Amino acid sequence: xxxxxxxxxxxxxxxxxxxxxxxxxDLRVQHDPRPPLPAYSEKCxxxxxxxxxxxxxxxAIPADGKWEVRIVPNKFAALSREGEPWxxxxxxxxxxxxxxxxxVIVETPNHALTTALLPVENVAEILRAYQQRFTEISxxxxxxxxxxxxxxxxxxxxSLEHPHSQLIGTPVISSQVRNRVYEALRHYDxxxxxxxxxxxxxxxxxxxxxxxxxxxxxxxxxxxxxxxFATYIYPRRHMASFGAISDAEIVDxxxxxxxxxxxxxxxxxxxxxxxTIRTAPHENAGVLYYHxxxxxxxxxxxxxxxxxxSGMFIxxxxxxxxxxxLRNVKVDLAAAAD
Amino acid sequence: xxxxxxxxxxxxxxxxxxxxxxxxxDLRVQHDPRPPLPAYSEKCxxxxxxxxxxxxxxxAIPADGKWEVRIVPNKFAALSREGEPWxxxxxxxxxxxxxxxxxVIVETPNHALTTALLPVENVAEILRAYQQRFTEISxxxxxxxxxxxxxxxxxxxxSLEHPHSQLIGTPVISSQVRNRVYEALRHYDxxxxxxxxxxxxxxxxxxxxxxxxxxxxxxxxxxxxxxxFATYIYPRRHMASFGAISDAEIVDxxxxxxxxxxxxxxxxxxxxxxxTIRTAPHENAGVLYYHxxxxxxxxxxxxxxxxxxSGMFIxxxxxxxxxxxLRNVKVDLAAAAD
Numbered sequence: 001x002x003x004x005x006x007x008x009x010x011x012x013x014x015x016x017x018x019x020x021x022x023x024x025x026d027l028r029v030q031h032d033p034r035p036p037l038p039a040y041s042e043k044c045x046x047x048x049x050x051x052x053x054x055x056x057x058x059x060a061i062p063a064d065g066k067w068e069v070r071i072v073p074n075k076f077a078a079l080s081r082e083g084e085p086w087x088x089x090x091x092x093x094x095x096x097x098x099x100x101x102x103x104v105i106v107e108t109p110n111h112a113l114t115t116a117l118l119p120v121e122n123v124a125e126i127l128r129a130y131q132q133r134f135t136e137i138s139x140x141x142x143x144x145x146x147x148x149x150x151x152x153x154x155x156x157x158x159s160l161e162h163p164h165s166q167l168i169g170t171p172v173i174s175s176q177v178r179n180r181v182y183e184a185l186r187h188y189d190x191x192x193x194x195x196x197x198x199x200x201x202x203x204x205x206x207x208x209x210x211x212x213x214x215x216x217x218x219x220x221x222x223x224x225x226x227x228x229f230a231t232y233i234y235p236r237r238h239m240a241s242f243g244a245i246s247d248a249e250i251v252d253x254x255x256x257x258x259x260x261x262x263x264x265x266x267x268x269x270x271x272x273x274x275x276t277i278r279t280a281p282h283e284n285a286g287v288l289y290y291h292x293x294x295x296x297x298x299x300x301x302x303x304x305x306x307x308x309x310s311g312m313f314i315x316x317x318x319x320x321x322x323x324x325x326l327r328n329v330k331v332d333l334a335a336a337a338d
Numbered sequence: 339x340x341x342x343x344x345x346x347x348x349x350x351x352x353x354x355x356x357x358x359x360x361x362x363x364d365l366r367v368q369h370d371p372r373p374p375l376p377a378y379s380e381k382c383x384x385x386x387x388x389x390x391x392x393x394x395x396x397x398a399i400p401a402d403g404k405w406e407v408r409i410v411p412n413k414f415a416a417l418s419r420e421g422e423p424w425x426x427x428x429x430x431x432x433x434x435x436x437x438x439x440x441x442v443i444v445e446t447p448n449h450a451l452t453t454a455l456l457p458v459e460n461v462a463e464i465l466r467a468y469q470q471r472f473t474e475i476s477x478x479x480x481x482x483x484x485x486x487x488x489x490x491x492x493x494x495x496x497s498l499e500h501p502h503s504q505l506i507g508t509p510v511i512s513s514q515v516r517n518r519v520y521e522a523l524r525h526y527d528x529x530x531x532x533x534x535x536x537x538x539x540x541x542x543x544x545x546x547x548x549x550x551x552x553x554x555x556x557x558x559x560x561x562x563x564x565x566x567f568a569t570y571i572y573p574r575r576h577m578a579s580f581g582a583i584s585d586a587e588i589v590d591x592x593x594x595x596x597x598x599x600x601x602x603x604x605x606x607x608x609x610x611x612x613x614t615i616r617t618a619p620h621e622n623a624g625v626l627y628y629h630x631x632x633x634x635x636x637x638x639x640x641x642x643x644x645x646x647x648s649g650m651f652i653x654x655x656x657x658x659x660x661x662x663x664l665r666n667v668k669v670d671l672a673a674a675a676d
Contacts, residue, residue, distance in 0.1 A: 004436055005431070093346075094344040097339050176649020202430060302494075305495065
């Protein structure tokens with residue numbers, strides 16, 4: 001018998017269709033072994049020596065000399081860096097001119113080193129770059145929300161090979177973010193606790209869906225996972241905003257993120273994926289009711305008409321089975337998992 | 339300068355990124371001319387003569403003799419037809435056993451005739467079959483919402499060639515549907531009118547985004563369209579539920595639906611697409627504040643990390659440009675457009 005499960009953070013229902021269930025390993029990407037990428041590509045705008053092919057950097061780590069991580073404006077930015085946002089209200093139509101910040105985080109000088117293969121220290125540098133730019137852009141009075149995300153592979157929306165992620169600072173907050181914040185606020189109002197902190201406590205107490213735990217973070221397949229192998233990485237400490245992460249936590253998050261991505265890379269044969277940092281808007285940075293997390297979404301299946309039309313997803317892999325599968329994938333990162 | 343537009347029905351913001359804008363014709367599907375499909379395929383479970391390959395029909399038009407439209411239970415149903423739904427509340431986890439109705443509407447005996455190529459009378463028969471099953475399933479006390487949808491092509495989630503659509507009756511209403519109903523109710527509460535009726539009046543008065551109008555329906559590229567060429571078909575008369583459609587309206591909707599799909603077929607070279615009937619849940623069938631419509635979503639682009647993580651979409655084709663492009667695509671259906 002299939003089962004419907006409710007995502008408690010969004011109130012969305014998900015159909016867990018166990019009748020048509022696939023074994024987790026059936027979702028492994030079917031392709032010929034790809035030739036490894038070269039460490040340098042002549043035409044790549046993100047390889048060292050080719051910096052002239054991208055706009056000038058807005059920051060680099062280290063700030064001088066040979067960079068390890070580099071942030072540049074997106075050459076094909078979705079929003080314009082210049083100008084002031086102004087609203088236009090014309091009868092029922094609401095619009096805003098497209099002011100915002102759209103940048104690319106070049107994650108490593110090495111063209112070949114996707115996150116799953118990158119040393120943990122370098123992953124930590126990427127996260128430090130995220131935090132620094134997140135904080136800087138949050139201080140821009142035109143920007144009300146910053147989304148940090150990564151697209152890996154064509155199915156996830158990128159054709160650029162060089163390891164990179166992006167951030168977009170927008171002058172509005174999407175209703176999807178607002179709805180999560182609002183549901184969390186309602187929960188707090190009723191129960192006096194952060195809905196995420198409560199879920200974290202329950203997940204750690206009965207860890208069937210937990211993939212990896214460390215001192216400051218843990219990774220879990222959510223109870224009402226919409227898609228196979230969706231994995232959330234939560235800080236154990238209550239923090240509404242990603243901006244509040246400490247450096248010790250960054251080092252720990254780097255281990256967990258690399259572990260999760262390496263398990264997917266090895267276990268499912270380098271699937272395309274997206275990840276996003278889902279933080280409170282910075283106007284809500286200090287609130288007691290919201291809790292930021294990082295969601296990793298492997299792109300193993302297609303969204304079809306039912307999902308588009310109803311907002312309900314059909315998931316063919318139980319999160320408990322996905323978690324067990326991922327726990328059993330061994331990755332060479334002894335320090336990361338405990 | 340890009341522009342942000344708010345979808346008034348969901349309050350979602352969409353980034354219209356005109357800087358990176360594509361001309362509508364650049365989204366035309368790039369592929370070699372596909373060989374036409376055969377009218378009959380030996381292994382197809384939906385071709386006449388192969389009925390034994392699918393579960394027994396639950397209805398057919400005509401009811402006896404050679405069928406034109408046929409509805410069968412989905413052999414790989416996401417939900418189970420038998421049993422009673424019961425809730426399980428275990429600490430913070432909410433679930434329901436997976437009872438529901440999942441059926442396939444075989445749209446025509448002819449393996450080759452996708453909707454864009456099908457005679458209008460046959461499209462009307464498909465819509466009649468939708469309405470009949472919608473009404474029957476809505477009467478099942480276990481079912482609270484019925485979603486009718488079509489997946490055309492691999493990018494839209496199907497590999498089955500034979501023209502077909504599906505319906506899923508669920509024992510819950512997704513929060514996406516609930517949110518639309520709730521926003522419409524709030525609008526009614528404030529302004530005393532259906533938010534959709536108001537939008538319809540405005541769109542028809544300044545028709546830059548209108549694709550086709552007929553006596554009872556019209557098709558429009560929505561103001562805050564999330565993706566290129568998303569097209570909504572609205573009944574001009576106020577109706578919350580698809581179940582309330584009259585037969586004269588069905589005949590007219592068949593013309594508009596075929597016109598829109600034929601324009602996409604010709605103009606963009608047979609793109610993959612989904613369509614869905616977005617109706618009020620039948621418990622809200624008579625309400626003054628909601629209005630059903632049919633949304634057609636061509637699958638021309640990929641959802642990436644920003645969309646997944648923020649809920650905000652980046653659309654590279656302005657709906658005004660898409661509408662102009664589609665208006666100029668001539669299709670051989672003189673009776674359909676006026």
